[in-house]
Amino acid sequence: MTMSRARVVMGAALVALVLGAAGFALGRQVGGEEGSPPAAAAGTPSAPAATPAAAAPTATPAGGVDPYTGLPLEPDTTKPLWYVPYSEAESRLPLFEGTLAGVRIEPSPADGVDGASSRIAPCASYLPPGSRSLADIADSPVAIRTPGIPGVVAQPGEVRVVACADGRAVAAEATFSLLPHPGGAPRGGDLWVFRYLAGDPSKPVAHVQLRAPRVREARVGGGPAVLAVPPLPRIGFGPGAVVAVPDGVVTVITSQGLTEEALLAAAEELLK
């Protein structure tokens, strides 16, 4: 009799256990429909998903694909590292070498450093470095003025002036940093300016690395010029350049981050 009752209790407990397990399974299933994330996702580091609100980018061009890289001209700039494919594709494009707008463009000295000796007009003797500032040479043919680009840092950096012993400047270079501004470099950048009297005015040479598909002839500052259009001309990402030889003064302007419009405006001003 005792054994029989024990069996009944055990049987009831077993049924209760089975029902409890069934209830548990049902509970999981019902709860699962509400959706819980995969366990792995909870601790996975995620990249930031939005750009900081430091600067508002300019409007992007309406759709389209870059014919030279196959990349869209309207990238999703909210994604981290969105620009990496653009930089990589740009670095694979061939470098331009040739004569355009009256100036020979060489990516690097064609015949070594000796060939470069004819690039800049020589002096019989020279002033020591740092003897002349940009202000000192403001009236010289190689003068460099701070361009009025929105966001420009007025103080130029890395200024180098080469001047003859008589004080005449034959070459000058300066870099202008650009803080983010929609009217200049929407994500910040810089502008490098290098001006020099051509060693051979009949065959001016510039050593500058321009990507061939970006190069075209344009009129800037009232004269012919070589223009290298930035790869995202309206967004203002990547390199751009203007090279011109007004009155025998070779002027090389390269930019990082400027829109095409801002680059041309700066070049107009610098070539006046």
Place this chain on the structure above:
Amino acid sequence: MNPRVLVYAVALAGGFWLGHLPLVLDRPPAPAAAASESVTLRIHPGPEQSFAALTCSWHAACTNPPSAGSALDWANGHDSWAPDRPILWRSRGFRSNPDQFGAIATGQIIQADGVCAALRVAVVDVFGFSKGYISYVHSRTWTPGWQFSINGSSSWQWSIEQIGFSWSTEFPSCVAGGYWTGQHLHQDRDVTGWWAVNWASFTSAGVSYAISSPENWQYQQSWTWSY
């Protein structure tokens, strides 16, 4: 009611509740509010050897006395007996979020031949915003336009890349203009004002420094991301 049925009902309901309970506990938290993260990037000197001789302390042009500026001149080989020695990008990056690591920026190598031959590394953060550049003068590169990852972590992550080499010769304009008297590395920063300079260090020309030591950074910049 039959008590056995009651026990079964309680068992079924209890099981259901227990089955549902864990999903309550492991539901995702409510969407987080906008977070911010602080980032610091320190740039170290670029000579090939990690124990390098300083040949000119802070200057713009290494005249006597040097003109005021934020550049340093480093020995990096010699034009006669150790020409064209590599230049290394050395940086350490910090980011405050311990769950985030890897790229905080990229560096793009740019050859800019002016009065002197020069390299620049344009620093762009992962969102595509410029963080200025570091320049390496009297230098050339075989890899113009290439870019590399600049990393960071909450325990300071190193990034080391060969970006070019100290040229064993220079343009005549650089030599004649007095900016170059032999192979060396002139390293400077841009003028955005974003880069802080480690003025307290590297004050003794002729002294060799352990340029990979954490305290021996040359320039530093911090910024904050909100996301």
